[in-house]
Each structure stands twice: as structure tokens, then as C-alpha cells.
Amino acid sequence: MITEEKKDDIEKELDRLLSECYGYPEDYAKAAFPWGEKDGPLEHNTLREWQFGYLRELGEEIRARGFDGIEPVDPILDSTSSGHGIGKSALTGILTKFIHDTRPHSSGIVTANTSTQLKTRTWAELGKWHRMSLTRHRSDYYASRGNMSLVNVWYPESWRVDAFTCREENSEAFAGNHANSATPFYIFDEASAIPAKIWEVAYGGLTDGEPMWLCFGNGTRNSGTFYETHNRNRDMWRHRTISSMDVEGTNHKLLQSWIDAWGWDSDFVKVRVRGLFPNSSSLQFIDTDLVEHCMGVNRGFELRDPLIYGVDVARFGDDSSVIVKRRGRKVLPIDEVYQKGRTTQLVARIAAMARQEQPDAIFVDGGGVGGGVIDLLTELNVANVIEINGASKPTGRECANMRAQCWWNMREDGLANGHDFPPDEDLRADLTQMEFGYRISDNRILLERKDDAKKRGIHSPDRGDAVALTYALPVGLRAASSRELGGNARAGRPPNLVTDN
Secondary structure, eight states, X not given: OOOHHHHHHHHHHHHHHXXXXXXXXXHHHHHHSOXXXXXXXXXXXXXXXXXXXXXXXXXXXXXXXXXXXXXXXXXXXXXXXXXXXXXXXHHHHHHHHHHHHHSTTOEEEEEOSSHHHIIIIIHHHHHHHHHHSTTGGGEEEEEEXXXXXXXXXXXXXXXXXXXXXXXXXXXXXXXXXXXXXXXXXXXXXXXXXXXXXXXXXXXXXXXXXXXXXXXXXXXXXXXXXXXXXXXXXXTTXXXXXXXXXXXXXXXXXXXXXXXXXXXXXXXXXXXXXXXXXXXXXXXXXXXXXXXXXXXXXXXXXXXXXXXEEEEEOOXXXXXXXXXXXXXTTEEOOOOEEEESOOHHHHHHHHHHHHHHHOOSEEEEEOSTTHHHHHHHHHHTTOTTEEEEOTTSOOSSSSBSSHHHHHHHHIIIIIGGGTOBBXXXXXXXXXXXXXXXXXXXXXXXXXXXXXXXXXXXXXXXXXXXXXXXXXXXXXXXXXXXXXXXXXXXXXXXXXXXXXXXX
8 A cells, every 4th residue: 555655756756757848748748657667558669760759859959948937938849740550649748748847837739630530649648658657647538529628637727738629710819828837738630621710819819938839740731821831931940841751650561552652742632641742732631711711601492403312331340321412502410320331230320311302313322332232212203313333434534433523513513602511510521521532544543542531630520421422413493392293203213413514
């Protein structure tokens, strides 16, 4: 049994250790976590060389400023652009813990490009490192939707880290991040897609104490504030570019397959492997501002507007089957989402809705198990079922296959024309995180594969694919509303497709 006196001695020793690590983040990282501990979570792990190098350089910057707790010092501004799989999330967790643990009454703000990324990746990673740390009893970690914070148990108001989404209307949350006698700090993850307004407000938190601003991301845009930290403002920021091919422990076989498929000098490989910024434009297929402009505008629809279903069928694992309904210019709220359900259950639900609502077209993803869904719907005589095979020939000249065509149509015919999309956080993430490149043989657009998106930490864009399916082919106006028709439509009637576009 540990006596109170012994506990006090342990805490004093921990205080001494943290004090000694104040200007030595590398020493903190080595001491605070159970590296090599038998049967522990880090038994076979160690930091990578680039992570050690980062921590050493940060320590040099801290010691060079020599903050005395009274007079403010120049901010540490650091920006890292990299390829995938190098361990950025792990380092952000360690850095957040380092600053929080070694600097009493420090005040931190963490954000990422989307709320999904922030909650499920960046903040979850911090929670993992917090639970493994020697200091886990000194702070409380929260990860609920309304409260993502890490707070000191004795001084929860003045000694804390908070996570906030980076939507522009949330910019006030980034203001007033001051800690006169300690360290106010920001950590930006996937920084390339964080709005300029958030960056602008964050600069105001660099005036007091020992400020730090640490940014990480893939250089998906050749413009914007993150891009400028490596270009026009490179003299203000410490900046580095890290290729995934140069980091030990990355999946070199997968990376080489990307290089073989896209080409060494392609924008896809520059951003996702080499850590460079693209030559032409962002790899983000749909601009965030375009999505925000169309979400929750509360636009109605006309009685003659066609009712269209888009059905994305789950293939395996964490994928979801999603049914989306669109009536003309309005995408209806998405509440038909099925995880790990049987195909027959999905078919039964589609059939029941179709009998009641008489949709003008039901576009079903026919890849994988989707073919079985189409067969069952046909056997049930469900009207207007149309198979969309994502790998098939597109209807236009811009895209390499039909899946890219659906997303192109959604962007150009839907979002660009101000269609009403529901304010759905998961849909927002799907639409803004999907990336693209160009097929080498003919320079046509190729969307990132779902498997590749997952490998870079993005959830399968099931909702985005389902909405995109509603734009697969143009559907003409209804001859009359369902109520005017006075009864159910005849099963098997041909869909009112527009074929002259």
C-alpha cells in the first residue's frame, strides 16, 4: 500500500521531471509514455526519426526565447506539409500533452479541417496519448460533441486545452486565447482546408506569454494561408516538407502503387506522397465554401419536381447503406442509414418507401453487393430502378468513369446551382474530403477510391455517394403530382429520364 507521504514524494518527483522537460520536448516524449514496457501499448513502438527531429528543433526554439514568465516572447510559428502515414496525428497528441503538462495555466486550442476529423482522429489521438501518460491523473479528458477539452483537475478554468470546429461562424472561439504568464497555443491539423478567417483570428492570440502555433497537413491547395506559410510568409514560419517515402514504417508498397498509377509528377503524388503543394489546384474535389453555401438554405420544391432516390449499398466493415431522396433542387434530410444490416432489410425498406412515394427514379450503386439489391428490387416489381455502375463508361467527356460523373454532376448541376443540401455534419465531411486526380492516359477526372480514402483516415463517403447518385442521370419533370395521379403508379413503368442532354 502506498502511503500519503509516498504519494507526495511521487508527485514531487513528477513535478521535477516536468520542470526539467520544459525546454526539452524530446525528453518529455521519452519519459512521459510507456515505451518498450512489456505487454504495454507501446511495447514495440518508438518515435520516428522525423518526429524526434521535430521535437529537438522545437526545444531549440523554446530555449532560444528563454521565456521568464513575465515578458512576452516572439511566437513559435511552425508549419509542416507532408504525405500520408508519417505519424502526424501521434505527434499532435504528444505535443498537446507536452505543452499542457509542462506549462501551468497554459491555454490551448486544437482544430482540424472538419468536425469528423477533429473528433474521430485529432482529438481521439490526444485521448489515447493522455491515457498512456504519467500525468493522466492530473487532467480530465472529455470527448463529447459539446465538450472536447483537456482540463487540469485543480485549475480547470485557467489551465486547459479545448477543441473547436473551424467553421467560419465559430471564429470567435479562437479569439482571446491568452495566457500572460504561460503559453497560449494553437494546433491546426489538416491545416490546408481551415478557413482563412480562423487563421486571421488566431493571430490575435500570439501577443502574450510564450505563444506557439503548430500546423500540420497535406498541401492540398496551391493557395490559402497554409500554402503561404511555405511560400510568401515562409520567413515568418519555420516550415518543412516531409515525403512519406522518406519515413520509416510507412506503407511503401501502397505508396509505390500510387506513384505507378498517378505518376511521380502528378498532383496526387505530390500531395499524398511527397508532401508538396499541387501545381494546378486543390485535390479537394468540391470546395468547402460551395458546400457551406448550399447547406440548410431551406429551399422548397415544386409539385412537378421529380422525386429521385440514390442508394449507396454497403460492401463490408464500417460502411453504411444509405438511401437519399432528392426532390428537384432539394436534398431531403438523410435519415435512412443502415449499418451492418442484411441486404433483404435494405430492399424491403426501399420497396416500402417506393410504393408509398412513387419515386421517378431509383439510382442504385450496382457495384459489389449492390447487384443483389437491384435483382431483389426487380423481383418485387419496384418501379424505376436504375443500376449505376461506378466503373462503367461516363456520360460526359470530363470524367474517367461513372462514379466520377455522378460527383461531377452533383457539383456542377447541384451545388454550383444553389441546391438545398441538409446541414448534416457527416455529409459535409463526405463532400469536402473527397479528392481527385487525372487518369494518365487521357487526363480525365478520377475520384479517389473509397479504400484509399480510408487508408488516409477518412471515413467511407457513403452519404456523399448516395447524394451523388441522385444526379447520375437527368430526370424530367413529373407529368402530374402523385396526388393528381389519384393512385399508385404502375409497377415497372419506365422512368422519365431526359435523354437529349
